[in-house]
Amino acid sequence: MPKTKALAANAGKESPARKRAKPAVRSASAVNRRLRQIEDKRSAILGAALGLFSRFGLHGTSIDQVAARADVSKSNLLYYFANKEELYVNVLRDLLALWLEPLRGFSAEQDPAQAIGDYIRRKLVVSRDRPDASRLFCLEMIQGAPLLRDELDRELRTLVEKKSEVIRAWIEAGKLAPVDPHHLIFALWAMTQHYADFGVQVQALSGHTLEDEGFFEQTVENVQRIVLQGIVPR
Amino acid sequence: MPKTKALAANAGKESPARKRAKPAVRSASAVNRRLRQIEDKRSAILGAALGLFSRFGLHGTSIDQVAARADVSKSNLLYYFANKEELYVNVLRDLLALWLEPLRGFSAEQDPAQAIGDYIRRKLVVSRDRPDASRLFCLEMIQGAPLLRDELDRELRTLVEKKSEVIRAWIEAGKLAPVDPHHLIFALWAMTQHYADFGVQVQALSGHTLEDEGFFEQTVENVQRIVLQGIVPR
DNA sequence: GTCTATAATTGGATAGAC
DNA sequence: GTCTATCCAATTATAGAC
Numbered sequence: 285m286p287k288t289k290a291l292a293a294n295a296g297k298e299s300p301a302r303k304r305a306k307p308a309v310r311s312a313s314a315v316n317r318r319l320r321q322i323e324d325k326r327s328a329i330l331g332a333a334l335g336l337f338s339r340f341g342l343h344g345t346s347i348d349q350v351a352a353r354a355d356v357s358k359s360n361l362l363y364y365f366a367n368k369e370e371l372y373v374n375v376l377r378d379l380l381a382l383w384l385e386p387l388r389g390f391s392a393e394q395d396p397a398q399a400i401g402d403y404i405r406r407k408l409v410v411s412r413d414r415p416d417a418s419r420l421f422c423l424e425m426i427q428g429a430p431l432l433r434d435e436l437d438r439e440l441r442t443l444v445e446k447k448s449e450v451i452r453a454w455i456e457a458g459k460l461a462p463v464d465p466h467h468l469i470f471a472l473w474a475m476t477q478h479y480a481d482f483g484v485q486v487q488a489l490s491g492h493t494l495e496d497e498g499f500f501e502q503t504v505e506n507v508q509r510i511v512l513q514g515i516v517p518r
Numbered sequence: 519m520p521k522t523k524a525l526a527a528n529a530g531k532e533s534p535a536r537k538r539a540k541p542a543v544r545s546a547s548a549v550n551r552r553l554r555q556i557e558d559k560r561s562a563i564l565g566a567a568l569g570l571f572s573r574f575g576l577h578g579t580s581i582d583q584v585a586a587r588a589d590v591s592k593s594n595l596l597y598y599f600a601n602k603e604e605l606y607v608n609v610l611r612d613l614l615a616l617w618l619e620p621l622r623g624f625s626a627e628q629d630p631a632q633a634i635g636d637y638i639r640r641k642l643v644v645s646r647d648r649p650d651a652s653r654l655f656c657l658e659m660i661q662g663a664p665l666l667r668d669e670l671d672r673e674l675r676t677l678v679e680k681k682s683e684v685i686r687a688w689i690e691a692g693k694l695a696p697v698d699p700h701h702l703i704f705a706l707w708a709m710t711q712h713y714a715d716f717g718v719q720v721q722a723l724s725g726h727t728l729e730d731e732g733f734f735e736q737t738v739e740n741v742q743r744i745v746l747q748g749i750v751p752r
Numbered sequence: 753g754t755c756t757a758t759a760a761t762t763g764g765a766t767a768g769a770c
Numbered sequence: 771g772t773c774t775a776t777c778c779a780a781t782t783a784t785a786g787a788c
Contacts, residue, residue: 322753339661344577346781360754362783397750419660425716426653427573436722444723461749466724467740468749474712475705482659482708488670489678490700506701514748515695515702516631556771580763594772596765 326364329354333375338420342372376424376431379417384440386410387469390447396454400472401508407476408504412494418480444469475507560598563588567609572654576606610658610665613651618674620644621703624681630688634706635742641710642738646728652714678703709741 332354336345347368351361365371386406390399411418424432448465455462479486479494486492492499566588570579581602585595599605620640624633645652658666682699689696713720713728720726726733 341575341578341661344575344661347783348781357755358781359756359783363753366783368782400749422656422715423575423660425719426657427575427578429718429722433718433722436719440719441723458751461743461747461751463743463749464736464740467737468744470712470716470720471709471741471744474708474716478704478708481656482704484663484667485659485670485674486704488663488667489675502698503701506698507705509695509697510702510705510748511744512748512750513695514744514746515634515697516746517692517695518752581765582763591773592763593765593774597771600765602764 329361329364330375333371334416337375338416341423373431379421380435382417383421387447390450392450392453396460397512404476404507405504411476411480415480415483418477422481563595563598564609567605568650571609572650575657607665613655614669616651617655621677621681624684626684626687630694631746638710638741639738645710645714646734649714649717652711656715
C-alpha cells in the first residue's frame with residue numbers, strides 16, 4: 285500500500301521562501317530580486333511537477349524527471365520540497381482554487397440559460413487551457429482523493445449546496461425544468477472535463493483538439509444545446 | 519520515462535493454460551479439474567490486478583500487492599504472467615470488449631429517444647457494477663492510452679463512425695434535434711462514466727452511491743431527462 | 753542554495769530445488 | 771506448478787563539502 289509518510293513530521297519544515305528579511309548587507313532591491321528568483325524556481329518546479337503528475341501520476345513520476353523538466357538538480361529540488369509527497373500536495377493545493385472558481389459565478393438573479401451557458405464555456409476554456417490541471421484532479425478522484433477528501437467535504441460541499449439552492453430557486457420560479465441540482469452539476473462537470481481528461485480519445489475519434497478554434501466553438505455550442513434544449517425535437 | 523519493455527520478446531511465452539492433453543495417466547476428468555483450477559487462478563490474479571490497478575495505476579501497484587490480494591505468492595504470479603506489463607495488458611484487453619458493448623445496440627430502426635434512454639441505463643449499470651473497469655479505462659486515457667491507442671484508432675473509431683451515421687439518419691428523419699453525433703456520444707460517455715470515475719466525489723456531495731437502489735433510479739431518470747429534454751422549460 | 757556522493761529501500765525479475 | 775533465495779535496477783532521501 286502507498287505509504288502515507290507522517291506529514292505531521294514535516295509541519296515545522298517550511299519552505300525556504302519563508303525565511304526573509306534578516307539584517308542584510310545587500311540592498312533591498314537585491315534581496316527582492318533574490319526572493320523573486322526563488323519564487324520563480326519554486327513555481328518552475330511546481331509547473332514541471334503538474335505536467336508529469338497529471339500524466340503518469342504520483343508513482344509514475346520520479347523526482348528526477350521533475351527536476352530535469354524544471355531544469356534543476358534533483359537534490360536542489362529536494363531543498364525546495366522536503367519530499368515527493370510534499371511536492372505533490374503543493375501541486376494539488378494550487379489546483380483546487382482553480383477548480384472551484386467557475387462555479388462561484390451562479391446567482392439566482394441571473395437568467396439560468398445564460399448563466400449555465402456561460403458556465404459551460406468557462407469550464408471548457410479551463411479544459412482547453414489547463415488540461416493538465418483537470419487530469420490531475422481526475423487522477424486524484426479515481427484514487428479516492430486521499431489528499432483532497434477533507435476539502436471535498438468542506439469547501440466543495442458547502443459551495444455545491446449553496447449553488448444547488450440557486451438552481452432550486454430557478455426551478456421554483458419556473459425558469460428551469462425540474463431537475464435534481466446535484467445531477468445537473470455532475471452533468472456539467474462531466475461533459476466539460478471530458479474534453480480534457482479524455483482528450484486523447486476525443487482527438488482519436490473526432491480528429492480535433494480544443495486548441496482548434498473551430499472545434500472549440502463547435503464544442504461549446506453542442507454541449508450548451510444538449511444541456512439546455514435536449515436532443516428531442518421541440 | 520516509463521520503460522516500455524519489449525513486448526515482442528514475450529510473444530512466444532504463452533500462458534501455461536495452453537499446454538494441454540499429453541498422453542496422460544490421469545483420467546480425463548482429473549485433467550479437466552486441473553485445467554479449470556488453473557483458469558480460476560489466472561482470473562483470480564486478473565481480478566485482483568484490476569482492483570488495484572484501477573485505483574493506484576500501474577506504477578502505484580506492486581506485484582506483491584496483487585499476489586497477496588489474489589492469495590498467491592509473488593513468484594507464482596510471475597509464473598502465470600511473465601511480467602507486470604503483460605499482466606496489465608491482459609487486464610486491459612478484457613476491459614475493452616465490456617466497454618464497447620453497450621454502443622453496439624444502436625440501430626436506425628429504433629426510436630431514438632428509446633434507444634438513447636436505454637443506452638444511458640445500460641452504461642449506468644456498468645458504472646454501478648464495474649466501477650473498477652471504468653476507472654482503469656479512465657486512467658489509461660489520462661495517460662494518453664499508450665496501450666489502447668491502436669484499438670482506439672481501429673475498433674472504437676469504426677464503431678463510432680457507424681453509430682454516428684445512425685444518429686445522422688435520425689436527425690435527417692426529423693426524429694432528433696440537430697446535434698453533432700460525436701459530441702452527443704461524448705456527452706453520453708462522460709455523464710454516465712462520471713458516476714464511476716468520480717464516485718468518491720458523488721458520494722461526498724450527494725451522500726449516495728449507485729449501489730443505492732433509489733439513487734440509481736434517480737440518476738438514470740435525471741441523466742435521461744437532461745439529455746433528451748434539456749433543462750429549459752418547454 | 754547548490755552540488756557530489758552515498759545510504760537505504762523498494763520492487764521487478766530470475767535461478768534452481770522440490 | 772510452487773516455493774525460497776537472490777540478484778539487480780531504480781529511486782527516494784540524506785550527509786556534508788563548497
